[in-house]
Amino acid sequence: MTFDSDPTPGRVEAVVAWTENLRAHAERYKTRGNAANEALAQLGERQWSGLAADAFRRRLRTVRDGAQTASTRHGEAGDAAQSWAEAMHATQYDAHRALLAAEEAQNDIAVAEAAMRALTGDHAALLDAVAALESGSAGSSVPAGAELYAARQRAEEAREDLLLAGRRLEDAQQRLEDARALGRRAKEQYDRAEADLARRLEAAHRGALPGSTTAELTSFRSGVGKLGAIDVSGKSVATANMNLLRRLTPDEVKVVLAGNPALQRRFWDNPPDPEAVAGWWNGLTAETRATLLRTAPGVFGNLPGLPYADRDTANRISLAKALKNANLTDDQKAVLAQMERAFEAPADNVPVQLVAFNLFMSPPRVAVGYGDLDACDNTTWCASGMMSGAKDSLNGWSDAAKNLWNAQNSLNVERPGVIAFLEYDNPDPVGVNFSDSAKSGAPRFAAELDGNAATRAVFGPGRTPITVTAHSYGTTMASIALTLTKTRIDTFVMVASAGIDTSLVPSLSVLHADHIYTTAATPDRLAPLGAFVSGRAEPNPTVADPRGISLGGAESFSSDGDGQDLEPVDGHDAIGKTGATSNSGPWTFNTVPSEGHGYFDLRTQSLRNIAATTTGQPDQVSGRLTHTTALADQHNKDAARYATQFAVTP
Incomplete structure (x- = not known):
């Protein structure tokens, strides 16, 4: 020095x-x-x-x-x-x-x-x-x-x-x-x-207190004034939310709506009419749309009625912010840890779109789409069941959706669209015995289905088939949702149903679906037990608990394998356990299938038939299609005799 x-x-x-x-x-x-x-x-x-x-x-x-x-x-x-x-x-x-x-x-x-x-x-x-x-x-x-x-x-x-x-x-x-x-x-x-x-x-x-420009303060004052006017309008929450979108300028959205978890939750729970949303969005300039997606991604990324490309843009902005957030909960971290695998495409050059991304609720809610959902030939929504929410099973359920995309594609559907829907609070083994989670998740699912129809109608290229497949408790939730939709879908496929709540869905005929299918594998002991314990109706009469009730009105197909190329399902879960050579055993009611033998595993008879029915190709179903109405009626008569025979006399 x-x-x-x-x-x-x-x-x-x-x-x-x-x-x-x-x-x-x-x-x-x-x-x-x-x-x-x-x-x-x-x-x-x-x-x-x-x-x-x-x-x-x-x-x-x-x-x-x-x-x-x-x-x-x-x-x-x-x-x-x-x-x-x-x-x-x-x-x-x-x-x-x-x-x-x-x-x-x-x-x-x-x-x-x-x-x-x-x-x-x-x-x-x-x-x-x-x-x-x-x-x-x-x-x-x-x-x-x-x-x-x-x-x-x-x-x-x-x-x-x-x-x-x-x-x-x-x-x-x-x-x-x-x-x-x-x-x-x-x-x-x-x-x-x-x-x-x-x-x-x-x-x-x-950490300095940020200053506000005169323009920002003006936008805040005017935005709060508009909120006050909406509050006293006497309309429903969903209608009030639509009025809010129409009245707020992009600058007002930035200072009033963006980053506000309470308002984001309000839009999630009470989405405006998707047709109104699609019409409003269609009238905005490209510049205004881009500004809104950027300033309030938590609202617009999860708004049914917007084009899926726009929702994907907004949700990826929210995802990027979440990845930089050092103050996440364990559930939020669990979701982010699974996003990379969920974003893997089912095949080369297949788009993956983040349809919903909601970390501001507990538990977090997510939906991931495979294929160009704004231009696909048909759209299939896959609703997950018990303990299969985003924090627990984003990887597994997205794998199921990707497998279905490939199965549909193999049946000459050139551009399938498949969405892994995990946008509700999936119940645990106790909650599955009640319909609370299903009732709370159904309105959101219904809004997504109506949004799908509105988006294709307004932004083109016109209406295409919309189908739903649901697994386990997802069928309980989806069946309620299909009583709430404005849209009538093409097909509803119930897989290993945990039962239909007949207090809300007294008959499958009330569902807004043109075709209804159901399946349950013989070794799957959990699905019928769940329906019986919960008091719900089992839509698969051949496997229904002898003490429980069954609900007809669907066509059933086999998931037990064709004895040749298509494998049987040997447990309840959507995807078999990697490395397992047999199911988990009778003491857990065969909950966990062996590797390759879950309902949505490739090369199973179950997945082949789900793909055929969700793409409007019943002629491609492996095995017979059986109407369940007569079988359900007979089961219910037998169940009534069973109850009488074993009734306890006081």
């Missing part, structure tokens, strides 16, 4: 003034945060409710939280500035001492080096003189002993002077090195304090 420049520049008094300024800002932000908090306490839901109130309180919470963060960060920056001032004072003192010591050492080195040069010459001359005297070459006479002794003494004194000069040079060099080390330490301490200040200032900048 040299001392050509000051290693610790700066004015301590300027940093002290900076410290005071930062702490003053921290106090002002604290005051703002406290004021916002007091306002929130006075504006509770009892005093003011509705969309406008929610938006205003959210804004106040943003101001409060931002002010509190800004206060903390500026206080920390003030502490760092004080530490830097103290470090600057100490290091400048050390650097000054190092500089003085270095200057003194450098002067001593110069003196010592000059003395060394002179003494080296003197010592050499004296040694030559002694040598000459000893050899007699100095003259003709022999030198006296005293003269020789004196010469040797002078040479020794010169040697000691030379050694002393050398020690002084070494001492001066060591002092110079010590001075340099002190200077380096001072500079390192200075740099550390400076870096800490820079880090704290950056944190203060990130």
Whole structure:
């Protein structure tokens, strides 16, 4: 290290003034945060409710939280500035001492080096003189002993002077090195304090309360005013949401709607009429659409009635933000961990579209589509069952959907569209005995089906077949949804049904579906047991529990294999367990099939028949199609006799 420049520049008094300024800002932000908090306490839901109130309180919470963060960060920056001032004072003192010591050492080195040069010459001359005297070459006479002794003494004194000069040079060099080390330490301490200040200032900048432009404040005021007008309109929530979309400008959406979990949840639970949404979206410019997708992806990515390409764009924006979020729940992390596999295409050059992406609800909800859903030949929605929500089974259920895409494609459907639907709260083994999850998920599924029809009708290329296949408890949910749709779908296929809730679906004839099919594998003991325990009707009378009820009205097909090329299903799950050579055994009612023997595994008779029925090709079904009405009636008569025979007499 040299001392050509000051290693610790700066004015301590300027940093002290900076410290005071930062702490003053921290106090002002604290005051703002406290004021916002007091306002929130006075504006509770009892005093003011509705969309406008929610938006205003959210804004106040943003101001409060931002002010509190800004206060903390500026206080920390003030502490760092004080530490830097103290470090600057100490290091400048050390650097000054190092500089003085270095200057003194450098002067001593110069003196010592000059003395060394002179003494080296003197010592050499004296040694030559002694040598000459000893050899007699100095003259003709022999030198006296005293003269020789004196010469040797002078040479020794010169040697000691030379050694002393050398020690002084070494001492001066060591002092110079010590001075340099002190200077380096001072500079390192200075740099550390400076870096800490820079880090704290950056944190203060990130945590600073963002300012609002006049235009943003104007948009917020006008947006809140429109929310208030919608609140008092007396319309349904879905209608109010549609009015909100029509009235808010993109700038108002940005400051009122974007990033608002409560409003996103409101749109998810109460989506506007998809036909109205499609018509409204069709009337917007491409620039306005792009702005809305970018500013409120959580709303528009999950809005039935929008083209699937637009929903995919918005949802991938939300996904990218989620991947950068360090404060996710375990359920949210579980979903993100499965997204890469879910995005794998079922075949080369097949698009994958993120139809729904909802991390702001618990549990998270997702839907992934395979094929170009805006241009495919037919669309099949696959509804998952018990314990098969996004956090648990996004991988498995997306694999099932991809297998179905390939099975449909193998039946000469050039451009299938298949959607893995995981947009409801799939029940656990206890909840599966009740219809609560099915009833809460059905309206969302119905909206998606109506949105599918509206999107194709408005944006082209015109109506194409819409079909539904559901597995296990998914059939319970989907059957309820098909009583709520405006759209009449082409086909509904029930796979390993956990039962139909006849209090809501008294007959399969009330479903808005032209064709209804059902299947259950003989080894699958869980599906009929679930229907019986829950009190729901089993649509597969040949496997129904003898004590339970059955519901006819569908056509059934086999999932037990054709004895040739198509494999049987030997358990309840959609996909067989990798590596398993047999099902899980009777003690778990054959819940887990062996590898390759789940209902949606490739090369099974079940998947072949699901693909044939969902593409309107019943002639491609392997095995017979059997009408279940007469079989269900006979089962119910037998069940009634069974109940009478084993009735307990009080």
